[in-house]
Amino acid sequence: MLKVENLVVRYGMIEAIKNISFEVRDGEIVTLIGANGAGKTTTMQTISGLLKPASGAVYLDGTDITKIPPHKIVTMGLAQVPEGRRVFAQQTVLENLELGAYYRKDKNGIAEDMKNVFELFPRLEERKTQLAGTLSGGEQQMLAMGRALMAKPKIMLMDEPSMGLSPLLVKEIFRIIEDINQRGTTVLLVEQNAKMALAVADRAYVLETGKITLEGTGAELAASEQVRKAYLGG
Amino acid sequence: MAFLSYLISGLGLGSVYAIIALGYSMVYGIAKMLNFAHGDIIMAGAYAAFFAMTAAGMPLLAAALISMVICTLLGVTIERLAYKPLRQASSLSVLITAIGVSYFLQNASQLMFGSDTKIFPSVLSGSFSLFNGRLSVSYLSVLTIVICVVIMSVLTLFINKTKTGKAMRACSEDKGAAVLMGINVDAIISITFAIGSGLAAIAAILLCATYPSVYPTLGSMPGIRAFTAAVFGGIGSIPGAFLGGLMLGIIETLAKAYISTQLSDAIVFAVLIIVLLIRPTGLLGKKVSVKV
Numbered sequence: 001m002l003k004v005e006n007l008v009v010r011y012g013m014i015e016a017i018k019n020i021s022f023e024v025r026d027g028e029i030v031t032l033i034g035a036n037g038a039g040k041t042t043t044m045q046t047i048s049g050l051l052k053p054a055s056g057a058v059y060l061d062g063t064d065i066t067k068i069p070p071h072k073i074v075t076m077g078l079a080q081v082p083e084g085r086r087v088f089a090q091q092t093v094l095e096n097l098e099l100g101a102y103y104r105k106d107k108n109g110i111a112e113d114m115k116n117v118f119e120l121f122p123r124l125e126e127r128k129t130q131l132a133g134t135l136s137g138g139e140q141q142m143l144a145m146g147r148a149l150m151a152k153p154k155i156m157l158m159d160e161p162s163m164g165l166s167p168l169l170v171k172e173i174f175r176i177i178e179d180i181n182q183r184g185t186t187v188l189l190v191e192q193n194a195k196m197a198l199a200v201a202d203r204a205y206v207l208e209t210g211k212i213t214l215e216g217t218g219a220e221l222a223a224s225e226q227v228r229k230a231y232l233g234g
Numbered sequence: 235m236a237f238l239s240y241l242i243s244g245l246g247l248g249s250v251y252a253i254i255a256l257g258y259s260m261v262y263g264i265a266k267m268l269n270f271a272h273g274d275i276i277m278a279g280a281y282a283a284f285f286a287m288t289a290a291g292m293p294l295l296a297a298a299l300i301s302m303v304i305c306t307l308l309g310v311t312i313e314r315l316a317y318k319p320l321r322q323a324s325s326l327s328v329l330i331t332a333i334g335v336s337y338f339l340q341n342a343s344q345l346m347f348g349s350d351t352k353i354f355p356s357v358l359s360g361s362f363s364l365f366n367g368r369l370s371v372s373y374l375s376v377l378t379i380v381i382c383v384v385i386m387s388v389l390t391l392f393i394n395k396t397k398t399g400k401a402m403r404a405c406s407e408d409k410g411a412a413v414l415m416g417i418n419v420d421a422i423i424s425i426t427f428a429i430g431s432g433l434a435a436i437a438a439i440l441l442c443a444t445y446p447s448v449y450p451t452l453g454s455m456p457g458i459r460a461f462t463a464a465v466f467g468g469i470g471s472i473p474g475a476f477l478g479g480l481m482l483g484i485i486e487t488l489a490k491a492y493i494s495t496q497l498s499d500a501i502v503f504a505v506l507i508i509v510l511l512i513r514p515t516g517l518l519g520k521k522v523s524v525k526v
């Protein structure tokens with residue numbers, strides 16, 4: 001589904017991503033865990049085309065998307081839930097969801113997906129005429145996820161969806177991520193919350209200052225001494 | 235009665251400012267830049283309409299259409315050539331570039347059309363009287379106000395109801411997130427410049443119908459006043475541009491009538507400063523929302 005090969009990304013002179021390679025196979029939940037500043041967001045933004053790599057390539061279903069502008073990558077079935085949610089605060093919940101389906105022309109399909117999103121997030125339906133800026137943090141995260149789903153993605157990238165949420169909400173968000181995956185969407189999840197991420201992930205990679213230092217199944221990494229020490233608090 | 239008559243001509247003038255202010259405000263709202271060359275697009279529109287009517291002998295409406303097409307193309311071209319390469323640059327670089335574009339347009343028109351003042355053909359003159367002839371209202375004032383209200387309503391509907399309008403609002407809030415929705419931000423910015431510049435052409439004709447002289451720096455003063463109006467109303471806000479423009483036109487006209495012609499600009503700016511001291515975001519400007 002998604003293949004990242006020898007990716008190098010720079011901010012001016014700073015090399016934020018130092019030659020990483022990984023892949024996400026059809027139907028998987030793959031997680032990239034790492035501390036603050038490890039390069040998780042940089043990786044996500046490079047995959048979705050917001051940043052251009054210095055070298056290396058990103059393949060989506062075998063197509064090199066490295067040079068494709070970001071607004072076209074969405075139409076190829078890759079949606080991103082950005083770090084910090086970034087919902088359109090001045091627009092209503094409904095308008096945000098409609099923007100998620102911006103590139104689509106299939107009215108019936110859009111209506112169908114809207115129904116599915118409301119099924120997944122009943123709270124969004126209750127608040128659909130409300131401005132997104134007036135939602136709570138958890139609700140905004142749900143909106144950001146619903147909005148990405150409206151693009152009908154084959155693969156969904158999520159950048160720290162649990163950030164700043166209460167433990168109860170974090171649990172709910174992760175349950176929904178599994179639900180989304182079971183309904184057929186491949187997921188690439190970036191998290192600082194290693195414990196939860198490894199629990200839902202089929203496979204995982206550890207990112208440390210721009211390099212991948214470990215990889216394995218979610219269970220393997222959760223059991224690994226190194227990961228336990230660095231990310232799971234002992 | 236005199237007051238009422240000043241009020242109406244103030245509303246007329248203010249409507250022109252509002253139409254120009256809209257261009258500033260929309261471009262600011264979406265491209266997050268002050269297009270200092272906006273006033274000079276008005277100048278280009280005035281020359282275009284002038285030559286269409288005098289050299290080509292076109293009727294007003296056709297000349298207006300030509301002028302709109304030329305301004306739209308000019309605005310979009312300027313954005314592509316001068317501003318687009320600076321998308322990642324600091325806002326100071328963009329501002330300096332915009333000032334450069336402004337001088338470039340003024341000098342180019344001086345080179346092409348000469349620095350002499352050309353007299354715009356008399357259009358839309360005449361007036362009608364109300365209250366048994368005690369109040370005389372020019373057709374031009376009424377027409378200007380009507381055009382301004384129509385533009386404002388159509389634009390508000392466009393921004394709120396159409397897909398492109400919603401994409402514009404999304405770009406204005408967060409371009410990075412807008413791109414992730416599949417919105418072509420460059421295209422949206424082009425559309426914004428096209429609309430703003432097309433409106434500048436309409437303003438040019440309304441302006442020349444009131445002050446019938448066409449010269450290379452014609453756009454500067456109305457540009458600056460309309461920019462003031464946009465800031466006054468809350469830059470980035472469409473109703474703000476409308477309100478700011480009308481207020482500015484009325485204040486300017488009343489100041490000229492009752493206080494002093496020379497001081498009118500000083501009074502206008504004094505009011506602006508007071509408003510901004512009380513409400514830094516302008517009358518209808520959005521409060522900067524703090525994200526948690």
Ligand SMILES: Nc1ncnc2c1ncn2[C@@H]1O[C@H](COP(=O)(O)OP(=O)(O)O)[C@@H](O)[C@H]1O
Nearest residue numbers: 011014016034035036037038039040041042043
């Ligand atoms: N816009 C930027 N300009 C310069 N450096 C940046 C920028 N964004 C991120 N960085 C740097 O790149 C590194 C990786 O950042 P990021 O991808 O945001 O990490 P993470 O998402 O894992 O917290 C950090 O050292 C950060 O300081």
Ligand SMILES: [Mg+2]
Nearest residue numbers: 040041042083
């Ligand atoms: Mg991050």
